[in-house]
Amino acid sequence: MATVNFSVPDSLKLAFNATFKDQNKSAIIAELMQEAIERTQRRQRHAEAIDRILERRRQAPCLSAEELRTAREDGRP
Template sequence: MATMSFSIPDDVKDRFNKAFADANKSAVVTKLMLDALDQIDHKRRSDKAVRRILNRHAKNKGPYISTEEILRTRDQIRAESDSAHGIRRK
């Protein structure tokens, strides 16, 4: 097992020691570090996915459809479906 040394503000050290007085502090710090590493990995994967989506979007030469048009179409489909099923909405 390795040993690491960090400099932290005294108030953070005091709060940490108080909050985890009865805990294995090495285990707590290890868990916090693993959580931070997981968050970094998740962010990297998310950023990569966003870049892929944006690249696909940039390459797409299809017609632009506005949000309003999408919502109108959605409402029309819902109305047709409701009508077919005898549902009335106010």
């Protein structure tokens, strides 16, 4: 298992220690790091999906207002 060292403001350290008193702080930090990784990866996948959708829209044929109106009317009973 790896060790990670980083600096945080004293107020954050005090609040963390008070909030998670009598708990395994290493496990809590590891869980928070995992959540941050998953959140960032989810955001990246979301951005990539939007990019793919926008690219498909750019490549889609453009229809005139008349063509859209005809298509709507043809689809109605």
